[in-house]
Amino acid sequence: MNSKLSAKASDIPILDIDRVSMRFGGLVAVTDLDLDVSDGQFVVLAGSEGAGKTTVCDCISGECEPTNGSVRFRGRRLTRSFGPGVFWMAISIGLITGLLVAAAAVDIDRLWLAVVRRGMVFDRSFTFDSARRRLRSYFRAELALDRLAGKWRVVSADGRDVLVVCDDFEEAKSLKNQLQAAVTARRIGPSTVPNTSDMADAAEPSQRQPPIPDDTLNRLAAGKSRIRIRGWSALLAGWIIGATGVIVIWSRSRGSPHIAARAGIARTFQNPRLFENMTVRENVLVALDRMIPGGSIALLLRTPANHRGEQHAHIKANKILKFVGLGSMADHLACDTSLLDRKRLEIARALATDADLILLDEPMAGLDEKGVAVVMELLHRMKDQGLTLLMTSGSLSFPSDISDKVVVLDRGVKIAEGALTNVRHDLRVKKRPVTNLL
Amino acid sequence: MSDVKNWFREHWEIFAFVALALAPFGVSSLRGALGGQVTILFIYCILALGLNVMVGYTGLLHLGIAAFFGIGAYTMAILTVPLFPFQMGWLAATVLSIAVAASIGFALGTPTLRLRGDTLAVVTLGFGEFVTASLRNLEQVTGGMKGLNPVPPPGAGVSIMNIDLGTAFVVDPRWFYFLTLSALAGVVWAMKRLENSRLGRAWVAVREDATAAASLGISATQTKLSAFAMSAAVAALAGCLYAAMLSTTADPNAYSFNRSIMILCAVILGGLGSVLGTLVGVTILVGFDTVILPWIDTLLQQLLNHSPEGVLSFGGWRLAMVGLVLVMVMRFRPEGLIPSRQLAAELRGGQQ
Numbered sequence: 001m002n003s004k005l006s007a008k009a010s011d012i013p014i015l016d017i018d019r020v021s022m023r024f025g026g027l028v029a030v031t032d033l034d035l036d037v038s039d040g041q042f043v044v045l046a047g048s049e050g051a052g053k054t055t056v057c058d059c060i061s062g063e064c065e066p067t068n069g070s071v072r073f074r075g076r077r078l079t080r081s082f083g084p085g086v087f088w089m090a091i092s093i094g095l096i097t098g099l100l101v102a103a104a105a106v107d108i109d110r111l112w113l114a115v116v117r118r119g120m121v122f123d124r125s126f127t128f129d130s131a132r133r134r135l136r137s138y139f140r141a142e143l144a145l146d147r148l149a150g151k152w153r154v155v156s157a158d159g160r161d162v163l164v165v166c167d168d169f170e171e172a173k174s175l176k177n178q179l180q181a182a183v184t185a186r187r188i189g190p191s192t193v194p195n196t197s198d199m200a201d202a203a204e205p206s207q208r209q210p211p212i213p214d215d216t217l218n219r220l221a222a223g224k225s226r227i228r229i230r231g232w233s234a235l236l237a238g239w240i241i242g243a244t245g246v247i248v249i250w251s252r253s254r255g256s257p258h259i260a261a262r263a264g265i266a267r268t269f270q271n272p273r274l275f276e277n278m279t280v281r282e283n284v285l286v287a288l289d290r291m292i293p294g295g296s297i298a299l300l301l302r303t304p305a306n307h308r309g310e311q312h313a314h315i316k317a318n319k320i321l322k323f324v325g326l327g328s329m330a331d332h333l334a335c336d337t338s339l340l341d342r343k344r345l346e347i348a349r350a351l352a353t354d355a356d357l358i359l360l361d362e363p364m365a366g367l368d369e370k371g372v373a374v375v376m377e378l379l380h381r382m383k384d385q386g387l388t389l390l391m392t393s394g395s396l397s398f399p400s401d402i403s404d405k406v407v408v409l410d411r412g413v414k415i416a417e418g419a420l421t422n423v424r425h426d427l428r429v430k431k432r433p434v435t436n437l438l
Numbered sequence: 439m440s441d442v443k444n445w446f447r448e449h450w451e452i453f454a455f456v457a458l459a460l461a462p463f464g465v466s467s468l469r470g471a472l473g474g475q476v477t478i479l480f481i482y483c484i485l486a487l488g489l490n491v492m493v494g495y496t497g498l499l500h501l502g503i504a505a506f507f508g509i510g511a512y513t514m515a516i517l518t519v520p521l522f523p524f525q526m527g528w529l530a531a532t533v534l535s536i537a538v539a540a541s542i543g544f545a546l547g548t549p550t551l552r553l554r555g556d557t558l559a560v561v562t563l564g565f566g567e568f569v570t571a572s573l574r575n576l577e578q579v580t581g582g583m584k585g586l587n588p589v590p591p592p593g594a595g596v597s598i599m600n601i602d603l604g605t606a607f608v609v610d611p612r613w614f615y616f617l618t619l620s621a622l623a624g625v626v627w628a629m630k631r632l633e634n635s636r637l638g639r640a641w642v643a644v645r646e647d648a649t650a651a652a653s654l655g656i657s658a659t660q661t662k663l664s665a666f667a668m669s670a671a672v673a674a675l676a677g678c679l680y681a682a683m684l685s686t687t688a689d690p691n692a693y694s695f696n697r698s699i700m701i702l703c704a705v706i707l708g709g710l711g712s713v714l715g716t717l718v719g720v721t722i723l724v725g726f727d728t729v730i731l732p733w734i735d736t737l738l739q740q741l742l743n744h745s746p747e748g749v750l751s752f753g754g755w756r757l758a759m760v761g762l763v764l765v766m767v768m769r770f771r772p773e774g775l776i777p778s779r780q781l782a783a784e785l786r787g788g789q790q
Binding site for chain 2: 256261267296
């Protein structure tokens with residue numbers, strides 16, 4: 001309401017189309033169109049078939065992005081801005097992608113075994129702390145002791161490579177330390193300094209080195225640091241790919257029609273696009289969607305606020321249907337209605353969104369005289385309610401008292417603008433094919 | 439009179455569920471193997487209702503619902519089996535697996551939003567195959583073809599009024615019967631509520647005409663994603679019950695494409711977008727397979743007791759019969775057996 005008042009005060013037009021051009025491949029639909037619509041005005045966009053009227057509607061409602069120029073509604077463009085929501089979405093989806101890629105890269109199978117499963121064999125309670133320790137020891141290629149069937153084994157961190165099996169714990173422990181020293185000595189990379197306690201144990205010459213193949217030790221030593229680099233780079237790459245993907249998808253859907261609708265622009269279509277298999281009332285209720293509060297959980301539990309919203313929406317839907325003259329049709333299926341009713345239902349839906357600007361794409365096309373009169377009368381009442389209307393029309397043969405301004409398009413170019421009577425006598429209009437519709 | 443009829447049409451589920459809840463006390467065979475089969479039937483009903491959200495309401499062809507069934511079952515198993523350190527309680531594990539499956543459904547939905555019809559079907563089919571292949575091959579995590587077991591019964595270790603719930607679930611199949619029945623009742627209740635809510639209307643609106651829905655301020659993105667997540671969550675609930683009931687995740691083939699197609703057929707047979715229709719479809723297709731056929735077979739064996747080997751078995755004909763039923767229904771009632779009001783109008787409308 002406030003913005004409405006301030007807009008009026010500063011005399012900014014509610015809709016400001018500035019040098020808009022629209023090209024579909026080689027076909028130029030609209031060329032450099034300028035059009036201002038002020039609050040409460042009824043503007044008619046006239047032109048013969050293929051003059052670009054519907055394209056203008058599409059550009060305003062966000063159906064398509066103009067090739068050049070800008071459409072401003074209440075002084076601002078109707079595109080989503082880059083907010084913190086998008087940022088965090090990109091970060092978190094990127095992180096998930098990164099984790100997935102990293103999981104694939106580091107051989108998740110072994111990692112899982114080392115961190116989760118071997119913990120069970122070892123009979124220690126599972127905490128985040130112990131998980132972190134195991135994760136670290138896995139990447140440091142540390143060996144571990146574990147007990148199976150009463151015997152002590154020296155195993156690799158993930159428990160897959162069993163290096164030695166002993167009966168005695170002390171013996172197993174010192175063997176482990178020896179082997180650990182051997183493995184650590186072979187390691188390459190930043191953290192090659194072996195643990196000092198391991199060194200001390202390894203220095204004891206009492207134990208003989210068990211016959212472990214060199215390549216096993218090499219694999220244990222070398223593999224992990226390589227895996228670590230692979231994992232981190234995969235995480236980073238996945239993160240970048242995921243985040244970029246989110247931003248690309250976001251930027252492609254910036255000008256989606258639902259944003260224009262939520263900002264206060266509703267539209268009807270030349271060929272009514274109803275939800276055919278819903279009842280007339282449900283069609284209107286869909287448009288009242290935003291009136292009903294609550295997320296999906298609230299819907300399930302039917303919280304009081306949600307319930308009230310639902311009831312209010314029903315009442316409002318009935319009121320709107322009565323306003324357009326469909327009160328008695330509320331429970332019919334939309335696909336069973338006549339063309340006039342379909343046109344009226346579309347208008348009802350547009351009204352239900354609580355829009356300030358309603359685009360009417362040929363609301364009278366295909367109707368007989370009686371139907372045209374009904375729609376005309378409805379438009380009059382809508383105008384009296386203070387709504388701003390932009391109507392496209394294939395002819396100029398409507399009563400002159402309803403429109404505040406007429407803009408005539410011919411093959412995408414504006415050829416006349418002004419009051420209806422002036423436009424009718426405009427020479428350029430008379431010369432063009434649109435004249436035969438006068 | 440018509441008021442009573444309407445009321446009954448609106449609230450049929452109350453009668454159905456009361457009757458089903460009382461059945462095990464009257465029908466003695468429900469306490470034995472038949473009870474187990476019926477329980478599995480309930481689980482498939484839940485799964486089909488999950489699929490119905492996507493295929494029926496939102497009109498997105500989804501061929502990978504069994505993958506979410508599997509994700510639910512396996513997450514449940516990982517969180518509870520003694521092989522893993524988590525060993526959570528049944529309720530916590532169920533809630534967590536539903537959340538995991540819903541977020542995976544959400545993640546699957548994000549990149550596929552612009553796809554529709556057959557393209558989306560191929561993507562979901564691929565996702566289903568991907569999940570089954572992963573379950574089969576990530577042996578250290580999922581146990582490969584052996585599956586993960588034993589999944590403890592619900593309420594293991596909890597005792598109420600001197601009844602140890604865990605043991606009770608193992609000893610008496612009726613416990614599972616009641617558990618799955620109440621889960622099914624909950625899902626049916628939720629679906630009926632969603633149908634007539636903001637979200638349900640938005641789903642149908644996006645199915646009918648996404649452009650028009652967008653021009654009324656409905657974000658197709660959010661609507662479709664919520665359908666993806668909702669259907670994944672319901673399917674995962676079915677998976678959790680399945681794993682708990684069998685006390686194993688069974689082998690990954692239980693979550694393969696075949697199951698997805700069977701459930702999809704059941705939904706289409708019963709009537710897209712209709713809760714009652716979906717339930718009927720599952721009862722006919724799956725129930726025929728698991729309940730009626732074994733029963734007929736036993737009956738036949740008893741009748742032909744004198745013959746040395748069981749020559750005459752009905753079981754071999756099952757796929758042929760399922761196919762025949764599907765063809766007949768699609769020929770004579772393309773909108774399904776008990777269609778939703780909307781779809782019936784759509785298909786009949788073309789003939790008028």
